[in-house]
Amino acid sequence: MATNINWRTINIDALDPDSSTNFDLTTLTPAVQPISTAEVQTLSGQIRTLVRGGNAEGALMGALENAPYGADDQGKALHLGVVTEVLGQIRQAEMTPILQRIYQSDNGSELCDTLMKYLYKGMGQGHPATNSTSRNMTPQSTGFTQAGGRNFGGGEGGGQAMSVLLSWHEKLVEMVGPGSIVRVMSDRRTV
Amino acid sequence: MAPPEVHHLFHAPIADHSFSSDRETLAVARENIVEIWSKSNDAKGFRHLDELRGHDKTVTGVDIAPRSGRIVTCSQDRNAYVWEPTGENGAWKPTLVLLRINRAATCVRWSPSETKFAVGSGARTIAVCYFEEENDWWVSKHLKKPLRSTVTSVAWHPNGVLLAAGSTDGHARVFSAFIKGSDARPEPSAWGERLPFNTVCGEYLNPTAGWVHDVAFSPSGNALAFCAHDSSVTVVYPSAPEQPPRAVVSVAAHLLPFTSLLWSSETELLAAGYDCGVYRFAGDESGWRLTGGLEAEAGRGGERKEESALNMFRSMDLKGRGAGSADDTKLSTVHQNTINSLRVFPSSQEAVSQVTTAGVDGRVVVWTL
Numbered sequence: 001m002a003t004n005i006n007w008r009t010i011n012i013d014a015l016d017p018d019s020s021t022n023f024d025l026t027t028l029t030p031a032v033q034p035i036s037t038a039e040v041q042t043l044s045g046q047i048r049t050l051v052r053g054g055n056a057e058g059a060l061m062g063a064l065e066n067a068p069y070g071a072d073d074q075g076k077a078l079h080l081g082v083v084t085e086v087l088g089q090i091r092q093a094e095m096t097p098i099l100q101r102i103y104q105s106d107n108g109s110e111l112c113d114t115l116m117k118y119l120y121k122g123m124g125q126g127h128p129a130t131n132s133t134s135r136n137m138t139p140q141s142t143g144f145t146q147a148g149g150r151n152f153g154g155g156e157g158g159g160q161a162m163s164v165l166l167s168w169h170e171k172l173v174e175m176v177g178p179g180s181i182v183r184v185m186s187d188r189r190t191v
Numbered sequence: 192m193a194p195p196e197v198h199h200l201f202h203a204p205i206a207d208h209s210f211s212s213d214r215e216t217l218a219v220a221r222e223n224i225v226e227i228w229s230k231s232n233d234a235k236g237f238r239h240l241d242e243l244r245g246h247d248k249t250v251t252g253v254d255i256a257p258r259s260g261r262i263v264t265c266s267q268d269r270n271a272y273v274w275e276p277t278g279e280n281g282a283w284k285p286t287l288v289l290l291r292i293n294r295a296a297t298c299v300r301w302s303p304s305e306t307k308f309a310v311g312s313g314a315r316t317i318a319v320c321y322f323e324e325e326n327d328w329w330v331s332k333h334l335k336k337p338l339r340s341t342v343t344s345v346a347w348h349p350n351g352v353l354l355a356a357g358s359t360d361g362h363a364r365v366f367s368a369f370i371k372g373s374d375a376r377p378e379p380s381a382w383g384e385r386l387p388f389n390t391v392c393g394e395y396l397n398p399t400a401g402w403v404h405d406v407a408f409s410p411s412g413n414a415l416a417f418c419a420h421d422s423s424v425t426v427v428y429p430s431a432p433e434q435p436p437r438a439v440v441s442v443a444a445h446l447l448p449f450t451s452l453l454w455s456s457e458t459e460l461l462a463a464g465y466d467c468g469v470y471r472f473a474g475d476e477s478g479w480r481l482t483g484g485l486e487a488e489a490g491r492g493g494e495r496k497e498e499s500a501l502n503m504f505r506s507m508d509l510k511g512r513g514a515g516s517a518d519d520t521k522l523s524t525v526h527q528n529t530i531n532s533l534r535v536f537p538s539s540q541e542a543v544s545q546v547t548t549a550g551v552d553g554r555v556v557v558w559t560l
Contacts, residue, residue, distance in 0.1 A: 028339055028361060029400050109443050113443070177444075178446070178447055179445040179448075182421060182422050182448055187400070187401065
């Protein structure tokens with residue numbers, strides 16, 4: 001009988017044909033190419049080879065140019081691990097010249113925005129993956145607002161990696177301004 | 192360059208402002224009332240003249256029709272009113288508009304013909320309103336598809352038929368708002384040839400899908416610019432009806448996002464927003480770039496004055512720093528908070544020589560370009 005329906009729990013949005021729950025939201029976001037985790041893995045292998053070869057700048061450029069927007073959580077976590085690893089390999093004194101070269105390249109402003117996304121993601125993560133064992137860990141839930149995913153001081157390298165990200169952040173903001181930070185928040189293509 | 196003319200009206204945010212065509216009257220949206228200020232003869236300031244009461248929630252949009260002097264206002268109470276001057280001691284007669292929306296109205300603009308206006312709303316609808324003689328009533332027709340979220344801004348094409356709208360779904364769209372009977376058939380343009388009501392002439396996604404804050408047609412109507420919450424300004428040049436645009440140029444600024452923009456000529460845009468200043472963009476189909484701010488050009492001299500030793504010590508005692516040091520309780524910009532609306536200062540000339548801004552700090556500023 002209708003008497004035992006709890007009206008308060010009915011999802012009225014589902015019944016409204018005009019409601020936002022009833023249309024495909026993917027049409028509203030920029031199109032991104034789906035990428036499998038295996039592909040991300042191959043890519044990270046290539047980037048690591050570059051780093052080992054001493055070409056950290058090329059590795060960083062490659063990692064930012066091929067940011068896997070279409071990957072799943074695991075793939076994104078994997079790529080984040082690679083990016084933070086590369087960032088950790090670059091010395092303080094080299095940061096600004098490298099950033100300047102990236103900024104002045106074609107599409108430079110876009111690459112800087114991507115880097116900013118990784119910095120925020122990395123800082124939100126609490127303990128950035130610094131080695132390849134991260135592959136066996138369950139990926140952190142995405143989104144840098146989730147306090148539950150944080151683990152301050154848990155990893156012995158956590159504070160170290162955080163200070164690396166912070167100094168990158170400082171140098172990047174000096175160059176691209178607060179506009180880039182706003183784009184991290186407003187961009188639907190998340191890393 | 193002349194320094195900006197600053198009018199600090201009150202300590203409350205101004206959601207929207209509009210000048211009459213003779214520059215004598217200024218209407219500002221303050222909370223749930225619209226205040227009418229008029230130019231005072233003695234000083235260069237404005238004095239409070241009247242207020243339009245009728246809305247019971249925050250007024251979000253106000254626009255004065257340049258020729259008829261009628262004022263249209265819209266509010267979060269889901270209503271819009273058209274206020275007509277009655278002539279007797281400056282009284283205003285309100286007429287309610289049947290918007291038929293179930294969410295807040297967010298913005299309103301008269302069409303160039305002044306026979307109709309468009310109201311954007313949170314109900315994923317734009318109400319195009321026109322006067323129906325037989326009922327003595329403003330009625331509306333809805334533009335619904337393919338809006339997917341709140342409409343943040345509307346702008347009319349110079350031909351009075353095409354309407355651009357920015358929305359929080361990250362799209363800027365161009366619609367036909369052709370009302371049979373009141374509009375003449377428009378000249379075919381790059382946007383379209385046959386334009387029945389609700390024809391979608393263009394739909395452009397912002398590169399990062401951030402909220403679109405404002406849209407504007409170029410003076411000729413052959414280009415569309417919009418600014419979004421990712422601090423970008425995008426300019427679209429359409430090629431032909433049903434064809435992809437000839438060029439879409441996007442500039443990502445290093446500043447905070449812009450909330451309002453306008454074209455000062457075919458090759459120059461002005462934008463203002465959360466950075467509290469007005470900025471210039473210049474370019475054409477091949478590319479656009481940020482060229483600078485009006486603030487810097489106008490200069491801000493004459494602020495420093497000679498300080499006596501007494502004042503210096505007093506200041507150090509009261510504020511903990513010397514009087515000579517910069518006053519860091521004020522922003523270096525003219526506006527002390529976000530600029531909500533940027534509009535052309537009406538003039539008899541065709542070219543835009545002055546613009547006005549109003550912001551959260553309760554200031555209205557007239558800028559000379």
